[in-house]
Amino acid sequence: MSEYCLFCHEEITSNTNWSSFFKVKTATYLCPTCEAQLIKIEGDTCNICNRPLEKLEPQFVINSRCLDCVRWEEDEEWKGYLLKNESLYEYNTFLKEIISQYKFRGDYILAKIFSTNIQQKLISDTLFVPIPLSAERQFERGFNQSEALIVEAGHSPTHLLERTHSEKQSKKSRYDRIHIPQVFRLKEGRDVADKAILLIDDIYTTGSTLRHAAKILMHAGAKSVSSLTIARS
Amino acid sequence: MNFAVLREKLVTEALLTTPEITQAITSLAEIPQPPTNPNFSFNRELQKLLLGKQLLIDEIPYSLEDIQSHYENGYITMRKGITLNKNRPQCERCGNEDQSLFATFPCSRCREICTYCRKCIMMGRVSTCTPLYGWGDENDLQHTDATLDWTGTLSSGQQHASNQVIEFIKANKELLVWAVCGAGKTEVLFEGIHHALSEQKRVCVATPRTDVVLELTPRLQAVFPTIEVASFYGGSEDRQKYSPLTIATTHQLLRFYKAFDTIILDEVDAFPYSVDEALQFAVKQARKDNSSLIYLTATPNEQWQKECRQGKREFVTIPARYHRHPLPAPEFVWCGNWNKALTKGTLPANVMKWLKHRIDTGKHALFFIPKIELIPKILPILQKLHPDIEAVHAEDPNRKEKVKALRNKEIPLLITTTILERGVTFPNLDVAVLGSDDRIFTESALVQISGRVGRSAQFPNGDITFFHYGLTESMLKARKEIQNMNKEALQKGLIDVE
Ligand SMILES: [Zn+2]
């Protein structure tokens, strides 16, 4: 429990009344005003990528699945690798600001905002695998934002992957992103046979990063690969 | 990033060729500074970037090898980004000592638990393994003669203040220029800046708002055409530029260190009291030990006013506008419990009458309200008077368009929070404040709001009305201050008797 909102620095005044007195205190890191701006993903969502379906035109939804995921699953090269993605919140302007301050400005402590929620999603008998950064990027930022989400939720990350080259792929087209031969490779000496794996990342945008990682892990013998992200854009 | 100490020099870990003991810069007892090697051919672009600055490694687009060799030859300096005072961290860039604004993280650069400052994180992270880089030789670069290209004339009030500014710049002292809204304070600076530049001094005009930087830069560039003005604000492209005349947001002052012979600080009062300390720290860091500091404001805070009266602070007033007409003083009008009226979907009768009169006569107006939350209640009421009426607030993405629409007379009246209390001028305007007894309307806010009226020489008069449900100290003080300025201006012959 911090006294001040981690984002806007307003003092958090806790209303202690009798009902809250008996409840288990959960940590609060945001003031109510900021907290209210985080919108949980609810309602009907794509059964793979967790995208809210009500925001899509009907022609982009086929049997509870978004058209993007339908296309991934129709592609012989990609089908069946990523079992399911779960995202905590909608990627609205507010969350965008938080993530950019967290990731690009390097305000590490903001990871705590999501710790309680992430903790609830991290179930045992699963390996929690952060999406790796290249050595240069990791030095630049000072920390890996995906790894920090696992650590701050009280778990240990398992480092299974490494980058084959640097991250600068955001400007490439969908075609390019899908057809880069390999973004990641399995770290030497890691055994993933029959392991259930949960990939952790900050944002699910096109899903291509997560699917690249899932493909490597499934080929290495993993039992299943799912993913958890803070935001679904 | 860690360093090893080898032969009384720091060596960046990444450049070590043999295994050595390394540590974060904050843990070093002392930072060795090698003597200047006069035979070293240093990079002049790097000098321009670092002279009078305190930058992070990420802000220096040169290789680690370049930076290391300039340090080893005594050109680049390093300071600790965070120092520890009895184990309590203090940020050397922004002065933060508030422990709730520090956090820790497992750092990939030093592979330890690093403590970082959250207060200035928007300018890049300063942590216990972060050096602040600067330039050793503090002598400024010689600049070409700055000619003053301005043909206007100063009013006698402006001229008096301008002379004072020159004197204080010469003497490297602090001066408060207390100029009423619409006095023409920018012109008052021209001669002083010109004088400073002619003595090869480095000058900075700093202001809290980016808008003002953007407006001042071309204006000062036009009057000082022979030098290149550099402009610093979030996202500006002049970061690499070195100039004898820098226009910067007060925020950007954090990137400077012992840089300026003269700092002119505009709108010192535009800050909430809490950030004042941080600003004072930034200004102190950015100015040279021997330098002048000129404060410009229309509304000094109470403390400063007191210091002026007690003779503890040097100041000069410009009590009149350049057009020689007195400042319109606010009229106080009691309007009862307007909040209650609002719940019934209306406003008090005298308020409605005031609004209706502006619309009927086509006189443009600003209508100040105390809270953004009131907009959804008030806007529909006013739109019944005229459908084109709009409302603005700080987060309104269309703020600029709406202000422009009022200026172009496309809309008759704008409802606004205190966001428009300063900076905007409209030639012919009436102003009303609803609930002027609200806490948000401080003395300085009310003086600034009143200062929107009668700005132009063609329309030097206008109506300024405070609708209230009980008088406040702030209201009385604001009116008193305006009346005092008018009295002083009259005595000094700075306004014409009508
Ligand atoms: Zn908050």
Ligand SMILES: [Zn+2]
């Ligand atoms: Zn989907």
Ligand SMILES: [Zn+2]
């Ligand atoms: Zn700081």
Ligand SMILES: [Zn+2]
């Ligand atoms: Zn560090």
